[in-house]
Amino acid sequence: MAALSEWHGRLEETALAPVRRTGLRYWALVAFLLAVIGWGAYAYSVQLRDGLVVTGMRDRISWGLYIATFVFFIGISHAGTLISAILRVSQARWRTPVTRMAEFITVVALVCGASFVIIDLGRPDRVLNVFIYGRWQSPIIWDVLAITTYLTGSITYLFVPMIPDLALFRDRLAGRTSRWRGWLYRVLAIGWNGSAAQRRSLASAIGVLMILIIPIAVSVHTVVSWIFAMTLRVPWNSALFGAFFVAGAIFSGIAILIIVMAILRRAYHLHEYVTEKHFVNLGFLMAAFAAIMIYANISELLVHGYKLEEGVEFHFRQIFLAEFAPLFWFYLLGGLVAPIVIALLPATRNIRGMVVASVLVTFAMWIERYVIVVTGLHVPLMPYEPASYAPTWVEWSLLAAGLALFALLITVFTKVFPIIAVWEVAEDHEAMVGAPGAARRAARPAALETQDV
Amino acid sequence: MCPPTGEVDDGPEMDLEESERATADRDVDPGEAIPPYAVTDGSQFGRRRFLRVLGLGTLAVVPLPILPELMRAAGLAEGQPEPVHGIGEPARTRDGRIRQWTMIIDLRSCDGCQSVGQPPRCTAACIEGHFAPEPMEWIEVYEADLPGGGTQFIPTPCQQCQNPPCVNVCPVGATFSTPEGTVLIDQDRCIGCRICMAACPYDRRFFNWGDAPIPPEALLADYSPEHQVPAKKGTVMKCDFCPDMARTGTLPYCVQGCPNRAIYYGDLEEDVATNGRVVVSASRFLAENDAYRLKEDLGTKPRVYYIPGHGEAVGRDVFTPDRQPTEWPWMEWAEGAVTWQR
Numbered sequence: 001m002a003a004l005s006e007w008h009g010r011l012e013e014t015a016l017a018p019v020r021r022t023g024l025r026y027w028a029l030v031a032f033l034l035a036v037i038g039w040g041a042y043a044y045s046v047q048l049r050d051g052l053v054v055t056g057m058r059d060r061i062s063w064g065l066y067i068a069t070f071v072f073f074i075g076i077s078h079a080g081t082l083i084s085a086i087l088r089v090s091q092a093r094w095r096t097p098v099t100r101m102a103e104f105i106t107v108v109a110l111v112c113g114a115s116f117v118i119i120d121l122g123r124p125d126r127v128l129n130v131f132i133y134g135r136w137q138s139p140i141i142w143d144v145l146a147i148t149t150y151l152t153g154s155i156t157y158l159f160v161p162m163i164p165d166l167a168l169f170r171d172r173l174a175g176r177t178s179r180w181r182g183w184l185y186r187v188l189a190i191g192w193n194g195s196a197a198q199r200r201s202l203a204s205a206i207g208v209l210m211i212l213i214i215p216i217a218v219s220v221h222t223v224v225s226w227i228f229a230m231t232l233r234v235p236w237n238s239a240l241f242g243a244f245f246v247a248g249a250i251f252s253g254i255a256i257l258i259i260v261m262a263i264l265r266r267a268y269h270l271h272e273y274v275t276e277k278h279f280v281n282l283g284f285l286m287a288a289f290a291a292i293m294i295y296a297n298i299s300e301l302l303v304h305g306y307k308l309e310e311g312v313e314f315h316f317r318q319i320f321l322a323e324f325a326p327l328f329w330f331y332l333l334g335g336l337v338a339p340i341v342i343a344l345l346p347a348t349r350n351i352r353g354m355v356v357a358s359v360l361v362t363f364a365m366w367i368e369r370y371v372i373v374v375t376g377l378h379v380p381l382m383p384y385e386p387a388s389y390a391p392t393w394v395e396w397s398l399l400a401a402g403l404a405l406f407a408l409l410i411t412v413f414t415k416v417f418p419i420i421a422v423w424e425v426a427e428d429h430e431a432m433v434g435a436p437g438a439a440r441r442a443a444r445p446a447a448l449e450t451q452d453v
Numbered sequence: 454m455c456p457p458t459g460e461v462d463d464g465p466e467m468d469l470e471e472s473e474r475a476t477a478d479r480d481v482d483p484g485e486a487i488p489p490y491a492v493t494d495g496s497q498f499g500r501r502r503f504l505r506v507l508g509l510g511t512l513a514v515v516p517l518p519i520l521p522e523l524m525r526a527a528g529l530a531e532g533q534p535e536p537v538h539g540i541g542e543p544a545r546t547r548d549g550r551i552r553q554w555t556m557i558i559d560l561r562s563c564d565g566c567q568s569v570g571q572p573p574r575c576t577a578a579c580i581e582g583h584f585a586p587e588p589m590e591w592i593e594v595y596e597a598d599l600p601g602g603g604t605q606f607i608p609t610p611c612q613q614c615q616n617p618p619c620v621n622v623c624p625v626g627a628t629f630s631t632p633e634g635t636v637l638i639d640q641d642r643c644i645g646c647r648i649c650m651a652a653c654p655y656d657r658r659f660f661n662w663g664d665a666p667i668p669p670e671a672l673l674a675d676y677s678p679e680h681q682v683p684a685k686k687g688t689v690m691k692c693d694f695c696p697d698m699a700r701t702g703t704l705p706y707c708v709q710g711c712p713n714r715a716i717y718y719g720d721l722e723e724d725v726a727t728n729g730r731v732v733v734s735a736s737r738f739l740a741e742n743d744a745y746r747l748k749e750d751l752g753t754k755p756r757v758y759y760i761p762g763h764g765e766a767v768g769r770d771v772f773t774p775d776r777q778p779t780e781w782p783w784m785e786w787a788e789g790a791v792t793w794q795r
């Protein structure tokens with residue numbers, strides 16, 4: 001029991017550490033991210049002043065990098081749902097230490113993704129028209145509804161399991177931290193005192209939420225795909241698109257989660273809780289989704305390519321041989337095949353290998369979104385020369401700012417909220433220690449795995 | 454794990470005040486284990502209150518999807534869901550039926566204005582009449598290959614689809630079908646999302662990417678969806694089928710501009726169409742000349758009909774090698790203007 005309480009103290013200390021100490025490097029990072037965001041704000045002000053003419057988009061290719069980035073961000077927001085809801089439902093115990101991070105990513109990615117829709121609008125000043133005149137027939141409205149629902153849903157889903165940890169922060173930091181923090185934790189902990197009744201309510205609330213959030217998440221990326229699939233463009237004309245986008249979303253979500261996990265583990269010394277096992281398990285999941293993506297691509301391309309309807313030939317040429325071939329081949333080989341190989345080879349089945357695979361997947365999935373959006377519009381509809389599109393500095397700057405905003409929100413989040421689900425980890429640990437012979441099993445990985453990295 | 458601590462005190466000697474308190478706090482079971490990090494400060498939430506807060510949090514998931522309805526109910530949106538603002542009364546036949554505007558383009562008479570030696574006159578007339586910002590060509594003359602070699606010219610305005618994909622996808626109803634069978638855009642409502650441009654299978658929609666140069670005379674114009682002047686930055690524009698002119702008995706600019714009288718404009722309801730010189734019975738004209746519509750297999754049901762041909766009626770040779778560019782020479786026209794290229 002003494003060992004257990006010592007273990008507890010260490011866990012709590014680890015969770016509290018980011019809030020207690022803030023180093024110079026943290027501020028340097030924040031300053032850098034703010035600078036990038038500031039540059040993006042400048043680029044956006046140029047776009048607001050001159051109109052979308054400052055982008056590379058024109059009448060024939062009327063969507064580009066912004067919409068691709070929107071789809072990408074909404075995609076990675078599926079990290080949270082997958083890890084915390086799906087794995088929670090399937091009672092995969094290893095997930096507990098990384099749940100919280102995954103849920104952070106969901107909320108933050110949704111905020112970033114939604115802002116790219118606004119950036120893409122020709123008249124952002126009229127965005128409220130969506131609520132005033134919204135028509136249910138439009139896929140864009142489906143998107144607005146699905147994404148706002150998902151955002152409120154995932155904020156709730158982030159918040160509810162965090163209540164006991166917020167109460168922990170409230171108690172441990174009482175009087176030892178700034179006024180606003182004390183106030184924040186007190187309010188957010190909504191009077192949690194850990195009584196059995198409260199625990200029962202919490203458990204049932206989480207139970208309801210995790211069942212609710214899965215269909216919401218699936219619907220979100222399905223309707224995102226329908227923005228494209230509901231048009232009469234050849235490359236987008238696919239009933240598979242919804243499922244394809246959802247698979248891709250979860251796929252890229254895992255990749256981002258692995259990257260964020262690796263960074264936070266390093267920065268906040270979470271080696272004891274986030275271990276190689278987590279990286280490898282997530283890597284396997286990622287490989288499984290890579291296989292699903294390969295399957296989807298084959299069935300999509302074969303069904304289209306076999307019949308070679310009008311416009312398909314042009315489409316195949318552009319993705320396999322012409323303008324988009326380097327991007328598309330990178331996506332196929334680097335983004336889909338490589339992660340499977342990395343997960344299968346014992347030599348690369350470690351943290352470093354998984355991080356490399358995740359970086360590849362992240363790039364590949366952004367590229368895939370970009371290729372889907374731009375090639376879809378690139379196929380000529382009438383007898384005219386195909387148009388060309390290249391993002392301008394404004395678009396690249398806003399992409400950089402979007403990624404910086406993503407990083408900044410996560411960075412700030414880690415300083416305010418518990419990045420590890422302390423109570424869930426503790427519960428799991430107790431369950432393990434309580435089981436006969438489990439103490440040895442529990443002790444071993446910790447001892448072994450703190451050595452790496 | 455921990456031994457129950459509460460039961461000892463809850464004896465029969467409990468007085469009234471205590472029993473009241475116990476009732477109020479009943480939901481906090483005193484016999485339960487002390488959690489690893491039990492709260493020590495005063496705030497004692499009961500289970501019910503805690504549940505209520507949680508429930509409210511969970512409920513936050515629900516309201517957003519119905520927000521538009523709520524806002525509409527609260528009167529925040531005075532407009533109808535179907536916009537009618539700025540559109541004239543639909544034109545009617547003498548016996549009160551609403552006219553159904555149509556366009557019939559006789560490709561036998563269209564030589565792409567090669568004989569005139571100028572960029573297509575229909576396009577030019579449309580641009581000048583509508584002050585259409587560069588480089589939009591609301592009616593664009595495509596040169597398409599013919600199966601046996603050689604080419605034909607296809608003047609292509611907005612097809613005024615009766616099952617319009619652009620209208621279906623617009624999130625705010627800024628683009629809409631009218632009773633006269635035309636498709637219009639309300640540039641005061643458009644949010645510039647451009648999904649309609651992705652949806653239009655004929656590539657007939659154009660975006661005001663920047664600040665279009667506004668000619669001084671356009672500044673005097675009264676804006677309406679039927680008269681899209683002046684252009685508004687960040688919104689979509691296209692051929693509006695000139696219903697405002699048709700109602701006053703004037704033919705659209707493109708019909709007026711064509712030197713070969715290849716474009717007919719008319720009313721399907723009264724079954725009449727004219728190119729400004731001859732008046733035909735629309736149905737008979739279409740049927741007798743094997744009329745077709747563009748991409749009919751898509752099911753968009755266009756209101757613009759084509760009569761197959763390649764300018765033979767005006768003496769064009771299909772294989773004309775030295776043809777003029779069909780692109781309107783924008784840069785000459787708009788020298789010094791801040792604008793965008795295609």
Ligand code: SF4
Binds near residue numbers: 625
């Ligand atoms: S760009 Fe304007 S007209 Fe087109 S779908 Fe969006 S809001 Fe409607």
Ligand code: SF4
Binds near residue numbers: 610618
């Ligand atoms: S041609 Fe295009 S813009 Fe015109 S009605 Fe049809 S879909 Fe809409």
Ligand code: SF4
Binds near residue numbers: 710714716
């Ligand atoms: S329709 Fe008439 S004006 Fe237009 S290109 Fe053909 S001949 Fe010229």
